[in-house]
Amino acid sequence: MQKKQIHIQDDFWNHYSELVRQTVIPYQWEALNDRIEGAEPSHAIRNFKIAAGLAKGEFGGWVFQDSDLYKWLEAVAYSLRRHPDPELEKISDEAIDLIGQAQHDNGYLNTYFTIKEPGKQWTNLYEAHELYCAGHLIEAAVAYYEATGKRKLLDLSCRFADLIATLFGTEPGQIKAYCGHQEIELALVKLYGVTGEERYLNLSRYFIDERGNEPNYFMEEWESGGRTSIWSQGMPNLEVYQCHLPVREQTVxxxxxxxxxxxxxxxxxxxxxxxxxxxxxxxxxxxxxxxxxxxxxxxxxxxxxxxxxxxxxxxxxxxxxxxxxxxxxxxxxxxxxxxxxxxxxxxxxxxxxxxxxxxxxSMSKDGKHFFYVNPLEVWPEASRKNPDRHHVKPVRQKWFGCSCCPPNVARLLCSLNDYIYDVSDDGRTVYTHLFIGSKASFELGGVIVTLHQRSELPWSGHAQLSVSLPEGEACAAFEMALRIPDWFQSERPTLKVNGEMQLYRVENGYAKVDRNWLDGDTLEWLLPMEAKLIAAHPLIRADAGKVAIQRGPLVYCLEEADNGAPITSLALAEEPNLTEYAAQNLLGGCVIVEGDGVVTDHTSWSDGKPYRPFTKQRTAVRFKSIPYYLWGNRQPGEMSVWLQS
Amino acid sequence: MQKKQIHIQDDFWNHYSELVRQTVIPYQWEALNDRIEGAEPSHAIRNFKIAAGLAKGEFGGWVFQDSDLYKWLEAVAYSLRRHPDPELEKISDEAIDLIGQAQHDNGYLNTYFTIKEPGKQWTNLYEAHELYCAGHLIEAAVAYYEATGKRKLLDLSCRFADLIATLFGTEPGQIKAYCGHQEIELALVKLYGVTGEERYLNLSRYFIDERGNEPNYFMEEWESGGRTSIWSQGMPNLEVYQCHLPVREQTVxxxxxxxxxxxxxxxxxxxxxxxxxxxxxxxxxxxxxxxxxxxxxxxxxxxxxxxxxxxxxxxxxxxxxxxxxxxxxxxxxxxxxxxxxxxxxxxxxxxxxxxxxxxxxSMSKDGKHFFYVNPLEVWPEASRKNPDRHHVKPVRQKWFGCSCCPPNVARLLCSLNDYIYDVSDDGRTVYTHLFIGSKASFELGGVIVTLHQRSELPWSGHAQLSVSLPEGEACAAFEMALRIPDWFQSERPTLKVNGEMQLYRVENGYAKVDRNWLDGDTLEWLLPMEAKLIAAHPLIRADAGKVAIQRGPLVYCLEEADNGAPITSLALAEEPNLTEYAAQNLLGGCVIVEGDGVVTDHTSWSDGKPYRPFTKQRTAVRFKSIPYYLWGNRQPGEMSVWLQS
Structure with a gap:
């Protein structure tokens, strides 16, 4: 499959890729350079400058701070792939030069150990994230090479990976260990993918195979390190690090x-x-x-x-x-x-x-504020005053001291094109996993086929795929496989080819049509959407007696801005009569779901007593719900995904 | 009011005072001496022996460990008051001798600072609980003196209190401060009560008046102590210690x-x-x-x-x-x-x-196991596996490293007689606050009146008070004031005098009858009990859409042992049809409340999906609830006070 030839062209998602390109990436570059007023400083670029000998100072931020720059570079690479931008590429090239200057002669690269604990490399695999950072370096390098063809970051990553391969393993003199934070394992697979070098695949497999073996490496490291740790956490918690059991034996x-x-x-x-x-x-x-x-x-x-x-x-x-x-x-x-x-x-x-x-x-409408924690129920005053909820923020934050999430969002949203399709190994079937407007080319049945997808998701369940064949090709024999989403729970969805109803077989949740496709053939996939009430499994105690609203792939929530507080007072009426409408001017445009509810009026509790005999008396109200992903974009207030049924 | 002349004689409470006397007090003495197998050691007696020079070793336990012995002695004193016991008194006298041996010549008494930080006395008022321990010493001394007439503990407490009075205050050279854990303030009031010495009352008032003044003492102490603390908690949290504001200005x-x-x-x-x-x-x-x-x-x-x-x-x-x-x-x-x-x-x-x-x-039926935390909802597996709930134990514990609670329960249950009645300052009105069978004597209207109370609480709302006058007194003119409990929410309860309905006036929630009482007069107070459904204030988000069951003063709960799991699946039926019956053989005898409910059957969720379209389909069940105070006395399981309405 040629990934580079999938381009998103979609009303809903173009907004996000443009937001990432025009706002998130520049904003995060400012953040990495500690230039966002009122936000916690990142220290990331400064650490590299110090490690490269270009500046003086102390290491700043977390032990894994380097990874923020790497994740940003990876996002940049995906963005450049979609939308070339010489100025951004120049900034990135300079950042890569800086990374190169911070690399040791033997290939080693990590600003924390270079600045703060020289000589202590590889002595704290449990906590220090060295291999984790190496993994993000590799991911960025692979993406940057694929986007620009430039090898500099890839080459220095390979040098580092080669150093790691000599240091870790089961041979005499090698460290029999793995990283406290998994990441390099998946990165090495990517490095293998782009270089074809099996040693990277083998190293990845080694880390997976070694993890959780007895005697446990982290316990030995902790003992030999004098039972101390960077974060004074005491004895390693092996379950937290998924090394309590060999990886193959893990079931939960x-x-x-x-x-x-x-x-x-x-x-x-x-x-x-x-x-x-x-x-x-x-x-x-x-x-x-x-x-x-x-x-x-x-x-x-x-x-x-x-x-x-x-x-x-x-x-x-x-x-x-x-x-x-x-x-x-x-x-x-x-x-x-x-x-x-x-x-x-x-x-x-x-x-x-x-x-x-x-x-x-997790990201605000403006692309400049992020949630690290994504709650399903928020009471802002409790987030401030109850320490059990301090981590639950009712408002997206500008940047975090530990800012792993924002660049991760950026790199995902810029690479969404890689998530839409798959072609089977035999080159006979193309699977459509996600309904996202796009133009994609694959070799199918020996022919280079171009698929134009148009999609009205998430607001309407209508997607259309049209087939283009190269000049001179009369037809192409292959199978189209369209995902039947779990939110479409009626009878079989309707599939049309060139406007005619088309029978299809279903396999593993995909509707499959195998035929000789002609140039210009169109396939329509009809998944009428309506708001539905969803219940949680009765063993999920937190959701007992509650329902959520879902419409298509979007989960909905109720906000104080629309429904008053406390939001928990609201219950579904016996007949909820859900209705929906497009609100063009609300939160940038979205479909609103309304319903009949009943509410307990707290103003009737006038005597200052917290408890009183139960009555069924409640007031009818019409409630309004918005897509969950849009919550917290107005004034801070209560929010809940689940409401009483 | 002569407290000593109130003796509890009550079917329900006798059990508890006897349990405390025969089991809790001896058990806790063993615990204080580190002789309970499988329980965390207390170290309390051992600390005193080391401080007294009778043993060698390190200080053990928390900085406030001394207070466990003091609270135990206080409980012993109340028990001796009710039930003389020469052997127990001998053990206590010896413990008091030991305390005396650990006291410094200047009156100072604290084993932590004597053993572990000599010379550092009064340098860590924020954390070190010195005045807190002094307070418990004083409370024990007052109780022991009142019970036995023995002055030894009282005298050594006065010496310590006098030392404290010279050290703390606003005079030059005095420490302008107070304790991180309030306790001595209430103890000094008791010391004033028994000695009549106003300096103790004044010292108590000083601690209250000083608390929360600017500049804040704890901030200064922390700065001058090099910003370190015993528990490395960082900068003092003034709100936690209620010294963020002067005491009079605190509203929440x-x-x-x-x-x-x-x-x-x-x-x-x-x-x-x-x-x-x-x-x-x-x-x-x-x-x-x-x-x-x-x-x-x-x-x-x-x-x-x-x-x-x-x-x-x-x-x-x-x-x-x-x-x-x-x-x-x-x-x-x-x-x-x-x-x-x-x-x-x-x-x-x-x-x-x-x-x-x-x-x-908080106490088990056997008097040997205790809850520190008293949850209203328990899911045992989550208590083990979710760190947010590790503090919530599904089973009462034998003893705690920080074992403030068990001796506190003992001293309260042994002194309940002090909580039943009050006589107004003018000696005209006797208030009955609690309905607990007892014999009490007061001077009322100039006559020594004896009241025999018989009560069927908490199982039945019937209490009877009969008046006995000394020989030669024909009558006594005084007012009887009986509390109208908040759980009796019907019309006015019925009051009978000598079997005849009696009108009464209500003031501040008390039914009042003023008359010339004759010897043998009886007063009956009829508070028919029935199980009621209770709702919480709608602003209490955690209880939204839920009801609790209460019968008389007893709150009920549902246990897995009676209702299966998950207990959260259970909801009240439209018509709950609550019924109640006495179960003589369950948990030592109690009234059970049953009702109609509906339950979501989780066995129908066979496809491993956590979410699915909501249906109203539920199965009718009859649920069983037990008094909350009896929960957790069978096999560990889920429990909930609130159920879906």
Missing amino acids: AIGHSVRAVYMYTAKADLARLTEDVGLREACERLWSNTTGKQMYITGGIGSTHHGEAFTLDYDLPNDTVYAETCASIGLIFWARRMLQLEAKSEYADVMERALYNNVLG | AIGHSVRAVYMYTAKADLARLTEDVGLREACERLWSNTTGKQMYITGGIGSTHHGEAFTLDYDLPNDTVYAETCASIGLIFWARRMLQLEAKSEYADVMERALYNNVLG
Whole structure:
């Protein structure tokens, strides 16, 4: 599949890629240079200058601060691929030069250890994120090379990767270990992809195979390091770092959620590339657990801010939630790899859910403010005054001291074109996973086929694909496979070819039509949308007795701005009579869902008593819900995804 | 009022005072001596032995460990008052001898500073609990003197209090400060009460008056101490310690809940004894805020384990709750003092609510296991696996490293006789606050009157008071004032005198009958009980759409043992048809409340999906609820006070 030949042309998504290009990338460059007034300084560029000997000073920020620059460069690369921009490329080239100047002669590259702990390289794999940063360097290098053809960052990444390959492994004198924060595993797969060098694939597999073996490396490191640590966390918590068990034996998503899904992504890559059945089965088990029992309706994962972690099956509190932006992005990475392992619609369903809700909601309309934590229920005063909720911000922040999320959003939104299609290994079937307007070319049935997709998502369930063939080609024999989304729960959706109803077979959640396609053939995919009430599994205690509203891929929420406070007082009426309409002027234009509700009037509680005999007396109201991804773009207020049923 | 002449004789409460006498006190003595297998060691007695020079070793336990012995001695004193026990008294006398041996020549007494930080006395008032421990010493001394007439502990307490009075105050050379944990303020009032020495009252008032003044003492102490602290907590959090504002200016309950209510208790004492209108108004404001907006239906206070603290108005999460046992005990202390300021039934209502629910529920049926945190909703697996709930234990613990609660329960349950009655200052009115079977004598209208109370609470709302006069007294003219409980919400309750209906006037929530009482007169107070559904104020977001069951003073809960899991799946039926019956063999005998409910069946969710379209389909069930105070006495399981309405 030739990834470079997929270009997004979509009313809904063009806005975001342009926002990233015109606003997010320049804004984040300012942030990396500590030039955003009122935001926490990044220190990232300054650290590189100090490490390169171009400036004096102390290391600033977190041990993994380098990765922010790398993720920004990766986003830039994707943006350049779509929209060449010589000025931006010049800035990036200079940043790459700076990175090169900070690299040691032996290939080593990490500003924290260069500035702050020289000589201590590789002595704190548990906490210090050296391999993690190397992974982001590699990802950026691969993307930058693919976008621009320039090898400088790629070459220096290979030198670093080669150094790592000599240092880590099972040979005598090598370190038998892995990184506290998984990331390099998936990056090395990409490096293998672009260079064809199997040693990178093998190194990735080594890190996966080594993880969780006994005796545990992190325990030994902690003992030999005098039982101290950078963050004084005490004895390593192996579950948080997913090294409590060998990777193949893990069955339940546990620990730090971003680490987990980055690792699962690499596992799925390796399962596919090395045809490793054990790894594949582990991926499938973990997928089933993560998305079946530990995922919020918004596609968020991670139920506690302690360790930014998974907790236990069905524990999905809405108010003390974590649902970190990066975790949902990682879930999308993983879903993408699962689709490459096997085209099953459930993978794309989760990808779509996380994308349109948790991830899209993490960024403000202006592209300059971000959520790290993506709650499903917010009470702003409690976020201020109850320490259990300090991590839940009712307003998107300008930048974070630990700012992993904003550049991660940027790199995902700039590379969405890679998530729309797959072509089967035999070159016979093209799968459409996401309904995003685009122009794409693939070799299908021996012919270079161009597909123009037009889509009205997320507002209307109508997508159209038209086939263009090269001049001289009369037809092309291949199979079109269109995802039947999980939110379309009526009878089979209607598929038309050239305006005529078309029968199709369904396999793994995809509608499949195999025929000789002619130039100009069009295929229409009709998925009429309506707002639906959704219930959560009864074992999800936090959602008991509640419903959410979903319309197409979009989960809805209720805001104080539309419904007053406390938002929790609102319950669905016996007959909710949901209606919907397009509000052109609200939040940049969106479809609003209204319904009949009842509310408990707190003004009648005049005697200062917190408890009194229960009555059923409630007042009828009409409530208004907006797409979740748009919440928090007006004045701060209460918000809830779930309302009483 | 002659407190010593109130003796409890009550079917319900005798069990508890005997449990404390026969089990809790001996068990806690073993715990203080580190002889409970499998429980965290207390170190308390050992610390005193080391400080007294009778043993060698390091200080063990918390800085405030001494207070556990003092609270135990206080409980012993109350028990001896009710039930003389020469053997127990001998053990206590020996413990007092040991305390005396640990006292310094100048009166100073604290094993932490004697053993671990000699020379550092009074340098860490913010954290080190020196005055707090002194307060518990004084409370124990007053109680022991009143119970036994023995002065040894009282005298050594006075010596220590006198030392403190020379060290603290506004004179040149004195420390202008107060304790990080309020306690000594209320203890000094008791010392004044038993000695009549005004200097103790003045010292108490000084600590209250000084607290929260600018410049803040704790900030200065922290700066001068090199910005370090025992627990490395960073800069003092003044709100947690209620010294963010002068005490009179505080309007909202904030910070560590036990510190808060201990301070409010002293404030109410001082407001009464010094006729300080400003303090009284502050007490009334704080009462209204605490009990109107920050109290759980069980009488629990404290909404977060971070700082064991209040959070904000109406923030009462049931699952991440704190509701520390000691905090409800402190609330009872405070309510008692508010009643002495002014006999208003709302104070006694809260006292009763906290006593019968939060406090009574903190101890197991066997008297050997205790809750520190008293949740309103428990999911045992989440308590283990979600760090946000690690503090919520599904099973009572044997003893705690920080074991403030168990001895606090013991001293309260042994001194309940002090909470039943008040006589007005003019000696004309006797108030019955609590319906607890007892024999009490007071001087009323110039005559020594004995009241026998018989009560069927908490199972039946029937209490009877009979009047006995001394031989030779024909009658006594006084007013009987009976509390109308907040849980009796029908028309006026029926009051009978000698079997005849009696009219009465109502004042401040008390039914009042003023007459010439004859020997043998009986008064019956009829408060028919039935299970009621209770709603929470709509601003209490955590209880939105839910109801609790209350019967008389007892709040009920649903346990997994009776209703299966998840308990959250259960909702009240449209017509709940509550019924009740006495279950003699369940949990030692109690009244069970059953009702009609509906439940969502999770076995129908077979496809591993966490979300699906909402249907109203639910299964009818009959649910069973038990008194909250009895929860957790069977196998560990889910529990909830609130159920979906």
